[in-house]
Structures are given as C-alpha cells and as structure tokens.
Amino acid sequence: QKEVEQDPGPLSVPEGAIVSLNCTYSNSAFQYFMWYRQYSRKGPELLMYTYSSGNKEDGRFTAQVDKSSKYISLFIRDSQPSDSATYLCAMSALRGGADGLTFGKGTHLIIQP
Amino acid sequence: EAGVAQSPRYKIIEKRQSVAFWCNPISGHATLYWYQQILGQGPKLLIQFQNNGVVDDSQLPKDRFSAERLKGVDSTLKIQPAKLEDSAVYLCASSRMTSGREADEQFFGPGTRLTVL
Numbered sequence: 001q002k003e004v005e006q007d008p009g010p011l012s013v014p015e016g017a018i019v020s021l022n023c024t025y026s027n028s029a030f031q032y033f034m035w036y037r038q039y040s041r042k043g044p045e046l047l048m049y050t051y052s053s054g055n056k057e058d059g060r061f062t063a064q065v066d067k068s069s070k071y072i073s074l075f076i077r078d079s080q081p082s083d084s085a086t087y088l089c090a091m092s093a094l095r096g097g098a099d100g101l102t103f104g105k106g107t108h109l110i111i112q113p
Numbered sequence: 114e115a116g117v118a119q120s121p122r123y124k125i126i127e128k129r130q131s132v133a134f135w136c137n138p139i140s141g142h143a144t145l146y147w148y149q150q151i152l153g154q155g156p157k158l159l160i161q162f163q164n165n166g167v168v169d170d171s172q173l174p175k176d177r178f179s180a181e182r183l184k185g186v187d188s189t190l191k192i193q194p195a196k197l198e199d200s201a202v203y204l205c206a207s208s209r210m211t212s213g214r215e216a217d218e219q220f221f222g223p224g225t226r227l228t229v230l
Binding site: 004006008034036041042043044045046049088090094095096097098099100101102103104105106 | 117144146148153154155156157158161169204206208210211214215216217218219220221222223224226
C-alpha cells in the first residue's frame with residue numbers, strides 16, 4: 001500500500017460544475033496537507049495549504065482534512081476551462097514540507113467548455 | 114521575485130551516458146530539494162539540502178546519482194550512468210526555513226525533462 005493514494009483520472013466535467021478531488025493516506029505522522037496544481041510541462045504550484053483537520057476556503061477552492069479518516073479533499077466551485085490541469089495532493093510531518101513532501105499520483109482534471 | 118530556475122529544460126541521452134542538471138533557487142532560500150517525477154506519478158523526493166549540507170538523501174540511488182550544492186546556493190544533480198528507467202522530469206524546489214525544523218511553502222522550478230534511449 002502506497003503512503004498516499006489518489007485516483008489518477010482523467011476526471012472530465014462540464015464548465016460551471018463543482019469538482020471534488022480527494023486523497024487517502026496511511027502515515028499518521030502527516031500534519032500538513034497541500035494541494036498543488038500542475039499544468040502540462042510546468043512545475044507544481046501551491047493552491048491550498050492546511051494544518052491538521054478542518055476546512056480552509058480560498059475563493060473558488062475549499063480544502064478539507066479529516067485526520068481521523070486519513071482523507072483529504074479539494075473542492076472547486078464554478079469550474080473554468082482554465083482549471084484543467086493535474087492536481088497533486090501532498091503532505092508532510094513538518095511545516096512547509098521541511099522533511100520533504102510525499103505526493104499522490106495526481107488527478108488529471110478536464111473542464112469541458 | 115524571480116522563481117526557481119532550472120536548466121536545461123529538455124535532455125535526450127543514450128543509456129549509459131552521463132547527464133547533469135542545474136538549479137538556481139529563489140534568493141535567500143536555504144533549503145533546496147530535488148524531486149523525480151516519472152510520467153503519470155507524483156514527484157518523489159530524491160535529496161534535500163539545507164544550505165550546503167545534505168539533510169536527507171535516503172531515496173537517492175547513490176550508485177548512479179549524485180548531487181551537490183556548493184556555497185549553499187546553486188545545485189547540480191548528476192546521473193552516471195543513466196538507465197532507461199531514469200526517464201522522468203527532475204524538479205527542483207526551494208523554501209525558506211523559518212526555524213530549525215520548519216519551513217515556508219516549497220516553490221518549484223519548471224523541471225528538466227530527461228529521456229533516456
């Protein structure tokens with residue numbers, strides 16, 4: 001069993017839909033949870049950063065962490081074609097990934113105009 | 114603020130050849146990471162530097178991979194000799210340490226895409 005499981009997709013939804021992406025993990029030492037967005041032939045860029053359990057909202061994006069279930073989610077409201085990318089979940093035991101980030105495989109998201 | 118710079122962006126080599134990648138982190142970032150991203154996978158940490166010292170190289174295949182960060186700024190990652198399974202994108206990231214064991218977010222460069230034939 002990998003430390004972080006993430007469905008690679010592709011996930012295709014129409015423009016304007018609510019998108020739900022998620023990851024499960026097995027290492028209970030993980031305290032910091034991140035979502036990165038990666039466009040084709042680009043490096044990952046940080047979207048959301050949360051600590052421990054709870055919700056965090058930033059514009060159209062909401063991140064949820066449930067440490068008891070070892071499950072994290074990213075919701076995208078009013079999805080746009082420009083949201084089409086690969087979304088990577090990442091986690092670490094130390095703040096900022098100072099111990100290195102452990103990533104999921106990434107979910108390839110396609111928003112249909 | 115300039116981002117993380119990497120070169121070259123693309124490299125094609127034959128197996129058993131050697132190759133080197135270069136990374137220039139964001140100014141002032143003490144911590145530098147090299148990740149390997151195989152097609153269809155998430156990035157995997159290879160090595161982590163803090164200033165010019167190695168913090169973690171437990172996942173670096175040391176029989177063929179080496180890395181250095183002279184003067185605590187730029188870093189090079191070398192593969193010698195390369196194997197077919199080394200085909201991947203090599204990502205460099207940097208972050209600012211806020212304390213002995215904590216950091217701000219990691220910023221990633223665009224990566225170097227290596228193809229081994």
